[in-house]
Amino acid sequence: MRVGVLGPLTVRAADGEPVNVTGAKARTLLVRLLVAPGRPVSEDRLVDALWGLRDAAPPVHPYGSLQGQVSRLRAALDRAEPGGAGRARLVHGEGGYRLRLEPGELDAERFTGLLARARSGAPTTERRVELLGAALELWSGEAYAGHTGDPAVRAAAGRLEEERLAAQEELLDLRVHLGEQHAVLGELDELVAAHPLRERLRAVQLRALYRAGRQADALAAYEELRGRLAGDLGLDPDPALTALRQAILRQAPDVERTFGPLTDSSPEPAPAA
Template identity: 40%
Template structure:
Protein backbone atom coordinates (compact mmCIF):
# COMPACT_ATOMS: atom_id res chain seq x y z
CA UNK A 1 0.00 0.00 0.00
CA UNK A 2 1.05 3.58 -0.54
CA UNK A 3 2.81 3.16 -3.91
CA UNK A 4 5.37 0.62 -2.78
CA UNK A 5 6.06 2.36 0.53
CA UNK A 6 6.00 0.09 3.58
CA UNK A 7 3.63 1.64 6.12
CA UNK A 8 3.15 0.17 9.60
CA UNK A 9 0.43 1.26 12.01
CA UNK A 10 1.04 0.52 15.67
CA UNK A 11 -1.55 0.51 18.44
CA UNK A 12 0.02 -1.93 20.91
CA UNK A 13 1.71 0.81 22.90
CA UNK A 14 1.69 4.47 21.95
CA UNK A 15 0.01 5.24 18.62
CA UNK A 16 2.73 5.22 15.96
CA UNK A 17 3.10 5.12 12.19
CA UNK A 18 6.30 4.08 10.41
CA UNK A 19 7.09 4.66 6.72
CA UNK A 20 9.93 2.58 5.34
CA UNK A 21 11.49 2.27 8.79
CA UNK A 22 11.14 5.95 9.71
CA UNK A 23 8.74 7.09 12.40
CA UNK A 24 6.09 9.54 11.18
CA UNK A 25 5.40 12.71 13.18
CA UNK A 26 1.69 12.55 13.99
CA UNK A 27 1.19 15.86 15.80
CA UNK A 28 -0.60 16.49 19.07
CA UNK A 29 -2.69 14.16 21.19
CA UNK A 30 -6.07 15.08 19.65
CA UNK A 31 -4.72 14.57 16.14
CA UNK A 32 -3.23 11.19 17.12
CA UNK A 33 -6.59 10.31 18.65
CA UNK A 34 -8.26 10.91 15.27
CA UNK A 35 -5.84 8.48 13.66
CA UNK A 36 -6.39 5.94 16.44
CA UNK A 37 -10.17 6.23 16.10
CA UNK A 38 -9.87 5.51 12.38
CA UNK A 39 -7.38 2.68 12.91
CA UNK A 40 -9.54 0.76 15.37
CA UNK A 41 -12.27 0.92 12.70
CA UNK A 42 -9.95 0.45 9.71
CA UNK A 43 -11.78 -0.28 6.49
CA UNK A 44 -15.04 1.17 7.83
CA UNK A 45 -16.45 4.65 7.35
CA UNK A 46 -16.26 6.73 10.52
CA UNK A 47 -18.61 9.69 10.42
CA UNK A 48 -17.42 13.16 11.28
CA UNK A 49 -19.97 13.26 14.09
CA UNK A 50 -18.49 10.07 15.53
CA UNK A 51 -14.99 11.54 15.44
CA UNK A 52 -16.23 14.67 17.21
CA UNK A 53 -17.81 12.49 19.88
CA UNK A 54 -14.58 10.49 20.17
CA UNK A 55 -12.54 13.64 20.73
CA UNK A 56 -14.98 15.66 22.85
CA UNK A 57 -17.51 13.26 24.40
CA UNK A 58 -18.89 15.82 26.85
CA UNK A 59 -18.63 19.36 25.43
CA UNK A 60 -17.38 19.76 21.83
CA UNK A 61 -16.16 23.23 20.82
CA UNK A 62 -18.13 25.38 18.39
CA UNK A 63 -15.69 24.71 15.54
CA UNK A 64 -15.29 21.00 16.23
CA UNK A 65 -16.11 19.95 12.65
CA UNK A 66 -13.56 22.36 11.17
CA UNK A 67 -10.95 21.20 13.67
CA UNK A 68 -11.49 17.55 12.70
CA UNK A 69 -11.05 18.51 9.03
CA UNK A 70 -7.73 20.19 9.88
CA UNK A 71 -6.58 17.10 11.77
CA UNK A 72 -7.49 14.86 8.83
CA UNK A 73 -5.68 17.14 6.38
CA UNK A 74 -2.55 17.13 8.56
CA UNK A 75 -2.66 13.34 8.90
CA UNK A 76 -2.99 12.91 5.14
CA UNK A 77 0.17 14.95 4.58
CA UNK A 78 1.98 12.96 7.27
CA UNK A 79 0.91 9.58 5.88
CA UNK A 80 1.53 10.44 2.21
CA UNK A 81 4.13 13.24 2.11
CA UNK A 82 4.98 12.50 -1.53
CA UNK A 83 1.39 12.74 -2.78
CA UNK A 84 1.18 15.38 -5.54
CA UNK A 85 -0.91 18.46 -4.82
CA UNK A 86 -4.50 17.83 -5.87
CA UNK A 87 -4.06 14.06 -6.14
CA UNK A 88 -6.60 11.98 -4.19
CA UNK A 89 -5.51 10.44 -0.91
CA UNK A 90 -5.06 6.68 -0.94
CA UNK A 91 -4.86 5.90 2.78
CA UNK A 92 -7.12 8.34 4.63
CA UNK A 93 -10.04 8.73 2.26
CA UNK A 94 -13.13 10.92 2.40
CA UNK A 95 -16.27 8.80 2.26
CA UNK A 96 -19.61 10.34 3.23
CA UNK A 97 -20.52 11.00 5.93
CA UNK A 98 -16.90 10.93 7.14
CA UNK A 99 -13.62 9.17 6.49
CA UNK A 100 -12.17 5.69 6.10
CA UNK A 101 -8.60 4.53 6.68
CA UNK A 102 -7.54 1.97 4.10
CA UNK A 103 -4.87 -0.32 5.46
CA UNK A 104 -4.09 -3.97 4.97
CA UNK A 105 -4.80 -5.99 8.10
CA UNK A 106 -1.16 -7.06 8.25
CA UNK A 107 -0.06 -3.42 8.40
CA UNK A 108 -1.79 -2.87 11.76
CA UNK A 109 0.00 -4.48 14.68
CA UNK A 110 -3.22 -5.08 16.63
CA UNK A 111 -4.72 -7.02 13.72
CA UNK A 112 -1.51 -8.99 13.26
CA UNK A 113 -1.47 -9.80 16.97
CA UNK A 114 -5.03 -11.14 16.86
CA UNK A 115 -4.20 -13.29 13.82
CA UNK A 116 -1.03 -14.76 15.32
CA UNK A 117 -2.69 -15.39 18.68
CA UNK A 118 -5.59 -17.19 17.00
CA UNK A 119 -3.25 -19.35 14.91
CA UNK A 120 -1.20 -20.12 18.00
CA UNK A 121 -4.30 -21.14 19.92
CA UNK A 122 -5.35 -23.40 17.04
CA UNK A 123 -1.90 -25.02 17.00
CA UNK A 124 -2.23 -25.62 20.73
CA UNK A 125 -5.58 -27.31 20.16
CA UNK A 126 -3.84 -29.51 17.57
CA UNK A 127 -1.21 -30.54 20.17
CA UNK A 128 1.50 -28.81 18.14
CA UNK A 129 3.32 -27.15 21.02
CA UNK A 130 6.37 -26.10 19.04
CA UNK A 131 4.40 -24.19 16.40
CA UNK A 132 2.08 -22.77 19.05
CA UNK A 133 5.02 -21.44 21.06
CA UNK A 134 6.54 -19.82 17.97
CA UNK A 135 3.31 -18.11 16.90
CA UNK A 136 2.30 -16.99 20.38
CA UNK A 137 5.78 -15.69 21.15
CA UNK A 138 5.69 -13.67 17.94
CA UNK A 139 2.26 -12.31 18.88
CA UNK A 140 3.39 -11.32 22.37
CA UNK A 141 6.47 -9.62 20.94
CA UNK A 142 4.35 -7.06 19.07
CA UNK A 143 3.41 -5.33 22.32
CA UNK A 144 5.43 -2.24 23.34
CA UNK A 145 3.34 -1.24 26.35
CA UNK A 146 -0.31 -0.63 27.20
CA UNK A 147 -2.48 -0.47 24.08
CA UNK A 148 -3.27 3.06 22.82
CA UNK A 149 -1.29 4.40 25.75
CA UNK A 150 -1.08 8.04 24.65
CA UNK A 151 -4.81 8.39 23.88
CA UNK A 152 -6.06 6.11 26.66
CA UNK A 153 -8.40 8.71 28.17
CA UNK A 154 -10.69 8.67 25.11
CA UNK A 155 -13.74 6.40 25.64
CA UNK A 156 -13.28 4.61 22.30
CA UNK A 157 -9.65 3.91 23.21
CA UNK A 158 -10.57 2.60 26.64
CA UNK A 159 -12.96 0.04 25.17
CA UNK A 160 -10.50 -1.10 22.49
CA UNK A 161 -7.57 -1.22 24.91
CA UNK A 162 -9.60 -3.31 27.35
CA UNK A 163 -10.49 -5.78 24.59
CA UNK A 164 -6.89 -6.05 23.42
CA UNK A 165 -5.52 -6.42 26.95
CA UNK A 166 -7.86 -9.35 27.60
CA UNK A 167 -6.63 -11.02 24.42
CA UNK A 168 -3.07 -10.28 25.50
CA UNK A 169 -3.63 -12.11 28.78
CA UNK A 170 -5.15 -15.09 26.98
CA UNK A 171 -2.20 -15.14 24.58
CA UNK A 172 0.25 -15.12 27.49
CA UNK A 173 -1.57 -18.02 29.12
CA UNK A 174 -1.63 -19.96 25.84
CA UNK A 175 2.10 -19.36 25.44
CA UNK A 176 2.80 -20.77 28.90
CA UNK A 177 0.65 -23.79 28.09
CA UNK A 178 2.67 -24.36 24.93
CA UNK A 179 5.93 -24.08 26.88
CA UNK A 180 4.65 -26.53 29.49
CA UNK A 181 3.74 -29.00 26.75
CA UNK A 182 7.37 -28.83 25.60
CA UNK A 183 8.72 -29.63 29.06
CA UNK A 184 9.97 -26.13 29.92
CA UNK A 185 8.52 -26.19 33.44
CA UNK A 186 11.28 -24.45 35.35
CA UNK A 187 11.70 -21.76 32.70
CA UNK A 188 8.11 -20.52 33.03
CA UNK A 189 7.87 -20.41 36.84
CA UNK A 190 9.02 -16.78 37.16
CA UNK A 191 6.67 -15.65 34.37
CA UNK A 192 3.76 -17.45 36.00
CA UNK A 193 4.53 -16.02 39.42
CA UNK A 194 4.28 -12.53 37.91
CA UNK A 195 1.03 -13.37 36.11
CA UNK A 196 -0.53 -14.73 39.30
CA UNK A 197 0.59 -11.66 41.25
CA UNK A 198 -0.92 -9.31 38.64
CA UNK A 199 -4.16 -11.29 38.20
CA UNK A 200 -4.72 -13.25 41.43
CA UNK A 201 -8.35 -14.10 40.59
CA UNK A 202 -7.55 -15.81 37.28
CA UNK A 203 -7.49 -19.56 37.85
CA UNK A 204 -5.74 -20.63 34.66
CA UNK A 205 -2.30 -19.09 35.39
CA UNK A 206 -2.58 -20.29 38.99
CA UNK A 207 -3.18 -23.85 37.78
CA UNK A 208 -0.29 -23.52 35.33
CA UNK A 209 2.00 -22.32 38.13
CA UNK A 210 1.00 -25.26 40.32
CA UNK A 211 1.78 -27.68 37.49
CA UNK A 212 5.10 -26.00 36.64
CA UNK A 213 6.20 -26.10 40.29
CA UNK A 214 5.13 -29.71 40.72
CA UNK A 215 6.99 -30.83 37.60
CA UNK A 216 10.04 -28.92 38.88
CA UNK A 217 10.05 -31.04 42.04
CA UNK A 218 8.40 -28.38 44.22
CA UNK A 219 5.23 -30.08 45.43
CA UNK A 220 5.02 -28.06 48.66
CA UNK A 221 5.23 -24.78 46.74
CA UNK A 222 2.53 -25.96 44.34
CA UNK A 223 0.22 -26.69 47.27
CA UNK A 224 0.98 -23.28 48.78
CA UNK A 225 -0.08 -21.62 45.53
CA UNK A 226 -3.42 -23.42 45.76
CA UNK A 227 -3.92 -22.37 49.38
CA UNK A 228 -3.20 -18.75 48.52
CA UNK A 229 -5.67 -18.87 45.64
CA UNK A 230 -8.37 -20.41 47.80
CA UNK A 231 -7.94 -17.70 50.41
CA UNK A 232 -8.02 -14.88 47.85
CA UNK A 233 -11.14 -16.23 46.12
CA UNK A 234 -12.94 -16.56 49.44
CA UNK A 235 -11.89 -13.12 50.67
CA UNK A 236 -12.43 -11.21 47.43
CA UNK A 237 -15.39 -12.98 45.83
CA UNK A 238 -16.80 -15.26 48.50
CA UNK A 239 -16.44 -18.33 46.28
CA UNK A 240 -14.49 -21.57 46.21
CA UNK A 241 -11.97 -22.56 43.53
CA UNK A 242 -13.39 -24.05 40.34
CA UNK A 243 -13.69 -27.77 39.76
CA UNK A 244 -10.60 -28.01 37.55
CA UNK A 245 -8.39 -26.23 40.09
CA UNK A 246 -9.71 -28.47 42.87
CA UNK A 247 -9.00 -31.55 40.77
CA UNK A 248 -5.45 -30.37 40.11
CA UNK A 249 -4.96 -29.80 43.83
CA UNK A 250 -6.01 -33.37 44.59
CA UNK A 251 -3.72 -34.68 41.86
CA UNK A 252 -0.76 -32.76 43.29
CA UNK A 253 -1.58 -34.01 46.80
CA UNK A 254 -1.68 -37.63 45.65
CA UNK A 255 1.28 -37.25 43.28
CA UNK A 256 -0.85 -38.50 40.43
CA UNK A 257 1.38 -40.00 37.70
CA UNK A 258 -0.82 -38.28 35.11
CA UNK A 259 0.80 -34.98 36.10
CA UNK A 260 4.22 -36.08 34.90
CA UNK A 261 5.39 -34.59 31.65
CA UNK A 262 5.66 -36.83 28.62
CA UNK A 263 7.44 -35.74 25.45
CA UNK A 264 4.85 -35.02 22.75
CA UNK A 265 4.58 -37.17 19.70
CA UNK A 266 6.48 -35.83 16.67
CA UNK A 267 4.19 -33.70 14.51
CA UNK A 268 4.11 -34.60 10.84
CA UNK A 269 3.82 -31.35 8.90
CA UNK A 270 3.18 -33.03 5.58
CA UNK A 271 6.12 -31.22 3.95
CA UNK A 272 7.93 -33.25 1.34
CA UNK A 273 11.63 -32.33 0.99
CA UNK A 274 12.91 -31.42 -2.48
CA UNK A 275 13.78 -34.51 -4.47
CA UNK A 276 17.50 -35.01 -4.97
CA UNK A 277 19.41 -37.71 -6.84
CA UNK A 278 19.28 -40.90 -4.84
CA UNK A 279 16.32 -39.85 -2.72
CA UNK A 280 13.80 -42.54 -2.02
CA UNK A 281 10.11 -41.90 -2.68
CA UNK A 282 7.70 -41.41 0.17
CA UNK A 283 9.96 -39.40 2.49
CA UNK A 284 8.29 -36.79 4.68
CA UNK A 285 9.58 -34.18 7.07
CA UNK A 286 8.85 -34.74 10.75
CA UNK A 287 9.40 -32.02 13.31
CA UNK A 288 10.32 -33.10 16.83
CA UNK A 289 8.32 -31.03 19.35
CA UNK A 290 10.54 -31.88 22.30
CA UNK A 291 11.94 -28.35 22.32
CA UNK A 292 15.45 -29.46 21.29
CA UNK A 293 14.98 -27.88 17.84
CA UNK A 294 15.80 -31.09 16.03
CA UNK A 295 14.44 -32.04 12.64
CA UNK A 296 14.08 -35.70 11.91
CA UNK A 297 13.81 -37.00 8.39
CA UNK A 298 12.11 -40.36 8.27
CA UNK A 299 11.02 -42.61 5.47
CA UNK A 300 7.30 -43.14 5.24
CA UNK A 301 6.43 -46.41 3.63
CA UNK A 302 3.60 -45.30 1.43
CA UNK A 303 1.37 -47.75 -0.26
CA UNK A 304 2.18 -46.30 -3.64
CA UNK A 305 5.92 -46.47 -3.15
CA UNK A 306 6.09 -50.08 -1.94
CA UNK A 307 3.50 -51.99 -3.84
Protein backbone atom coordinates in the same frame (compact mmCIF):
# COMPACT_ATOMS: atom_id res chain seq x y z
CA MET B 1 3.00 1.60 5.71
CA ARG B 2 3.02 0.06 9.18
CA VAL B 3 0.88 1.27 12.09
CA GLY B 4 1.31 0.22 15.71
CA VAL B 5 -1.18 0.37 18.59
CA LEU B 6 0.21 -2.45 20.77
CA GLY B 7 2.03 0.12 22.84
CA PRO B 8 2.61 3.81 21.99
CA LEU B 9 1.05 4.89 18.69
CA THR B 10 3.53 4.53 15.82
CA VAL B 11 3.40 5.11 12.07
CA ARG B 12 6.21 3.91 9.83
CA ALA B 13 6.85 4.15 6.12
CA ALA B 14 7.37 1.00 4.08
CA ASP B 15 11.14 1.25 4.61
CA GLY B 16 10.67 1.32 8.39
CA GLU B 17 11.33 5.03 8.80
CA PRO B 18 9.18 6.48 11.62
CA VAL B 19 6.65 9.14 10.64
CA ASN B 20 5.75 11.83 13.16
CA VAL B 21 2.03 12.57 13.41
CA THR B 22 2.23 16.10 14.80
CA GLY B 23 -0.42 17.39 17.16
CA ALA B 24 -2.26 15.60 19.95
CA LYS B 25 -5.63 16.02 18.23
CA ALA B 26 -4.37 14.52 14.96
CA ARG B 27 -3.02 11.51 16.88
CA THR B 28 -6.34 11.17 18.70
CA LEU B 29 -8.13 11.25 15.36
CA LEU B 30 -5.87 8.54 13.98
CA VAL B 31 -6.37 6.32 17.02
CA ARG B 32 -10.16 6.66 16.84
CA LEU B 33 -10.09 5.61 13.19
CA LEU B 34 -7.77 2.70 13.97
CA VAL B 35 -10.27 1.19 16.39
CA ALA B 36 -12.23 0.07 13.34
CA PRO B 37 -9.96 0.44 10.27
CA GLY B 38 -11.88 0.36 7.03
CA ARG B 39 -15.21 1.18 8.68
CA PRO B 40 -16.63 4.72 8.68
CA VAL B 41 -16.75 6.80 11.85
CA SER B 42 -19.26 9.62 11.89
CA GLU B 43 -18.16 13.21 12.21
CA ASP B 44 -20.21 13.50 15.40
CA ARG B 45 -18.27 10.65 17.01
CA LEU B 46 -14.96 12.08 15.86
CA VAL B 47 -15.78 15.53 17.23
CA ASP B 48 -16.72 13.93 20.54
CA ALA B 49 -13.49 11.91 20.57
CA LEU B 50 -11.37 15.00 19.89
CA TRP B 51 -13.13 17.46 22.18
CA GLY B 52 -16.36 16.26 23.81
CA LEU B 53 -16.82 16.94 27.50
CA ARG B 54 -13.16 16.36 28.36
CA ASP B 55 -11.82 19.43 26.58
CA ALA B 56 -11.66 22.55 28.71
CA ALA B 57 -11.76 24.81 25.66
CA PRO B 58 -13.69 23.19 22.78
CA PRO B 59 -13.52 25.03 19.44
CA VAL B 60 -16.30 27.42 18.45
CA HIS B 61 -16.74 25.58 15.14
CA PRO B 62 -15.87 21.94 15.97
CA TYR B 63 -16.68 20.50 12.54
CA GLY B 64 -14.47 23.05 10.83
CA SER B 65 -11.74 22.24 13.36
CA LEU B 66 -12.22 18.55 12.56
CA GLN B 67 -11.46 19.32 8.92
CA GLY B 68 -8.22 20.95 10.02
CA GLN B 69 -7.18 17.84 11.95
CA VAL B 70 -8.11 15.66 8.98
CA SER B 71 -5.82 17.74 6.78
CA ARG B 72 -3.00 17.46 9.33
CA LEU B 73 -3.41 13.69 9.52
CA ARG B 74 -3.51 13.35 5.74
CA ALA B 75 -0.24 15.28 5.52
CA ALA B 76 1.36 12.84 7.99
CA LEU B 77 0.08 9.85 6.04
CA ASP B 78 1.54 11.39 2.89
CA ARG B 79 4.94 11.41 4.57
CA ALA B 80 4.54 7.66 5.02
CA GLU B 81 3.45 7.18 1.41
CA PRO B 82 4.43 10.18 -0.73
CA GLY B 83 2.76 11.22 -3.96
CA GLY B 84 -0.74 11.42 -2.57
CA ALA B 85 -1.04 7.71 -1.80
CA GLY B 86 -0.93 8.33 1.93
CA ARG B 87 -3.61 11.01 2.07
CA ALA B 88 -5.81 8.82 -0.11
CA ARG B 89 -5.96 6.35 2.78
CA LEU B 90 -8.22 8.72 4.75
CA VAL B 91 -11.53 8.66 2.91
CA HIS B 92 -14.66 10.71 3.49
CA GLY B 93 -17.96 9.29 2.36
CA GLU B 94 -21.35 8.14 3.50
CA GLY B 95 -21.21 7.51 7.23
CA GLY B 96 -18.17 9.66 7.91
CA TYR B 97 -14.41 9.14 7.67
CA ARG B 98 -12.66 5.83 7.33
CA LEU B 99 -9.02 4.79 7.21
CA ARG B 100 -8.03 2.25 4.59
CA LEU B 101 -5.26 -0.16 5.60
CA GLU B 102 -3.95 -3.16 3.74
CA PRO B 103 -3.96 -6.59 5.43
CA GLY B 104 -1.11 -6.87 7.94
CA GLU B 105 -0.34 -3.15 8.14
CA LEU B 106 -1.82 -2.82 11.64
CA ASP B 107 0.08 -4.67 14.37
CA ALA B 108 -3.14 -5.53 16.23
CA GLU B 109 -4.36 -7.35 13.14
CA ARG B 110 -1.10 -9.27 12.82
CA PHE B 111 -1.33 -10.19 16.50
CA THR B 112 -4.82 -11.66 16.23
CA GLY B 113 -3.86 -13.43 13.01
CA LEU B 114 -0.90 -15.15 14.65
CA LEU B 115 -3.11 -16.21 17.56
CA ALA B 116 -5.63 -17.73 15.18
CA ARG B 117 -2.90 -19.69 13.41
CA ALA B 118 -1.48 -20.93 16.71
CA ARG B 119 -4.87 -22.09 17.92
CA SER B 120 -6.19 -23.72 14.79
CA GLY B 121 -3.52 -24.41 12.23
CA ALA B 122 -0.26 -25.23 14.02
CA PRO B 123 0.73 -28.88 13.44
CA THR B 124 2.94 -29.26 16.53
CA THR B 125 3.28 -27.90 20.04
CA GLU B 126 6.63 -26.38 19.10
CA ARG B 127 5.03 -24.52 16.20
CA ARG B 128 2.27 -23.21 18.47
CA VAL B 129 4.94 -21.93 20.85
CA GLU B 130 6.70 -20.19 17.96
CA LEU B 131 3.52 -18.50 16.71
CA LEU B 132 2.40 -17.38 20.16
CA GLY B 133 5.86 -16.02 20.88
CA ALA B 134 5.86 -14.08 17.61
CA ALA B 135 2.44 -12.62 18.45
CA LEU B 136 3.55 -11.46 21.90
CA GLU B 137 6.75 -9.93 20.55
CA LEU B 138 4.63 -7.38 18.69
CA TRP B 139 3.77 -5.70 21.99
CA SER B 140 5.82 -2.79 23.36
CA GLY B 141 3.48 -1.53 26.10
CA GLU B 142 -0.21 -1.17 26.86
CA ALA B 143 -2.58 -1.23 23.91
CA TYR B 144 -3.40 2.27 22.63
CA ALA B 145 -1.13 3.67 25.35
CA GLY B 146 -2.10 7.20 26.35
CA HIS B 147 -5.33 7.21 24.33
CA THR B 148 -7.80 5.22 26.42
CA GLY B 149 -9.77 8.21 27.68
CA ASP B 150 -12.16 7.65 24.77
CA PRO B 151 -14.64 4.85 25.71
CA ALA B 152 -14.43 3.25 22.27
CA VAL B 153 -10.63 3.16 22.40
CA ARG B 154 -10.69 1.90 25.97
CA ALA B 155 -12.99 -0.98 24.99
CA ALA B 156 -10.78 -1.93 22.04
CA ALA B 157 -7.69 -1.80 24.26
CA GLY B 158 -9.40 -3.99 26.85
CA ARG B 159 -10.17 -6.65 24.27
CA LEU B 160 -6.59 -6.67 23.05
CA GLU B 161 -5.18 -6.82 26.57
CA GLU B 162 -7.40 -9.81 27.37
CA GLU B 163 -6.17 -11.56 24.22
CA ARG B 164 -2.60 -10.78 25.24
CA LEU B 165 -3.04 -12.30 28.68
CA ALA B 166 -4.75 -15.37 27.22
CA ALA B 167 -1.85 -15.79 24.79
CA GLN B 168 0.65 -15.52 27.65
CA GLU B 169 -1.24 -18.21 29.55
CA GLU B 170 -1.32 -20.49 26.52
CA LEU B 171 2.36 -20.00 25.79
CA LEU B 172 3.42 -20.67 29.38
CA ASP B 173 1.17 -23.73 29.55
CA LEU B 174 2.74 -25.13 26.38
CA ARG B 175 6.25 -24.47 27.63
CA VAL B 176 5.49 -26.30 30.88
CA HIS B 177 4.16 -29.17 28.78
CA LEU B 178 7.48 -29.18 26.89
CA GLY B 179 9.42 -29.44 30.17
CA GLU B 180 10.46 -25.79 30.55
CA GLN B 181 8.83 -25.34 33.96
CA HIS B 182 11.97 -23.99 35.65
CA ALA B 183 12.40 -21.33 32.95
CA VAL B 184 8.86 -19.96 33.21
CA LEU B 185 8.33 -19.81 36.97
CA GLY B 186 9.57 -16.22 37.28
CA GLU B 187 7.22 -14.96 34.58
CA LEU B 188 4.36 -16.92 36.11
CA ASP B 189 5.01 -15.31 39.51
CA GLU B 190 4.83 -11.84 37.94
CA LEU B 191 1.60 -12.56 36.07
CA VAL B 192 -0.07 -14.14 39.10
CA ALA B 193 0.87 -11.11 41.20
CA ALA B 194 -0.80 -8.87 38.61
CA HIS B 195 -3.86 -11.14 38.14
CA PRO B 196 -4.27 -13.03 41.43
CA LEU B 197 -7.85 -14.21 40.79
CA ARG B 198 -7.30 -15.64 37.33
CA GLU B 199 -7.82 -19.37 37.74
CA ARG B 200 -6.37 -20.60 34.48
CA LEU B 201 -3.15 -18.75 35.19
CA ARG B 202 -3.02 -20.31 38.64
CA ALA B 203 -3.49 -23.75 37.12
CA VAL B 204 -0.44 -23.22 34.92
CA GLN B 205 1.52 -22.02 37.96
CA LEU B 206 0.51 -25.04 40.06
CA ARG B 207 1.48 -27.41 37.29
CA ALA B 208 4.83 -25.71 36.77
CA LEU B 209 5.63 -25.73 40.50
CA TYR B 210 4.71 -29.40 40.82
CA ARG B 211 6.75 -30.43 37.80
CA ALA B 212 9.67 -28.43 39.18
CA GLY B 213 9.59 -30.57 42.34
CA ARG B 214 7.93 -27.91 44.50
CA GLN B 215 4.79 -29.73 45.62
CA ALA B 216 4.41 -27.74 48.85
CA ASP B 217 4.64 -24.44 46.98
CA ALA B 218 2.02 -25.62 44.48
CA LEU B 219 -0.38 -26.53 47.27
CA ALA B 220 0.30 -23.21 49.03
CA ALA B 221 -0.47 -21.33 45.80
CA TYR B 222 -3.80 -23.16 45.56
CA GLU B 223 -4.68 -22.27 49.15
CA GLU B 224 -3.75 -18.64 48.55
CA LEU B 225 -6.12 -18.51 45.56
CA ARG B 226 -8.88 -20.30 47.45
CA GLY B 227 -8.65 -17.76 50.26
CA ARG B 228 -8.75 -14.83 47.85
CA LEU B 229 -11.75 -16.18 45.94
CA ALA B 230 -13.66 -16.80 49.15
CA GLY B 231 -12.76 -13.47 50.73
CA ASP B 232 -13.11 -11.22 47.68
CA LEU B 233 -15.89 -12.90 45.69
CA GLY B 234 -17.50 -15.51 47.90
CA LEU B 235 -16.57 -18.22 45.39
CA ASP B 236 -14.87 -21.61 45.43
CA PRO B 237 -12.12 -22.56 42.96
CA ASP B 238 -13.19 -24.10 39.67
CA PRO B 239 -13.69 -27.89 39.97
CA ALA B 240 -10.93 -28.49 37.42
CA LEU B 241 -8.48 -26.56 39.59
CA THR B 242 -9.57 -28.53 42.63
CA ALA B 243 -8.98 -31.73 40.66
CA LEU B 244 -5.49 -30.52 39.87
CA ARG B 245 -4.85 -29.94 43.58
CA GLN B 246 -5.99 -33.48 44.34
CA ALA B 247 -3.65 -34.84 41.67
CA ILE B 248 -0.77 -32.93 43.24
CA LEU B 249 -1.68 -34.27 46.69
CA ARG B 250 -1.61 -37.81 45.29
CA GLN B 251 1.73 -37.02 43.63
CA ALA B 252 0.31 -38.07 40.29
CA PRO B 253 3.18 -38.74 37.87
CA ASP B 254 1.52 -36.77 35.05
CA VAL B 255 -0.69 -33.86 36.10
CA GLU B 256 -1.47 -33.11 32.44
CA ARG B 257 -3.11 -36.51 32.11
CA THR B 258 -5.05 -35.98 35.34
CA PHE B 259 -6.11 -32.38 34.75
CA GLY B 260 -6.11 -32.17 30.98
CA PRO B 261 -4.68 -29.42 28.77
CA LEU B 262 -5.96 -25.90 29.21
CA THR B 263 -7.77 -24.69 26.13
CA ASP B 264 -10.00 -21.85 27.33
CA SER B 265 -9.33 -18.67 29.23
CA SER B 266 -11.96 -16.81 31.20
CA PRO B 267 -11.51 -13.13 32.08
CA GLU B 268 -10.43 -12.42 35.62
CA PRO B 269 -13.51 -11.94 37.81
CA ALA B 270 -14.24 -8.33 38.66
CA PRO B 271 -13.82 -7.42 42.33
CA ALA B 272 -17.05 -7.36 44.29
CA ALA B 273 -18.66 -3.95 44.68
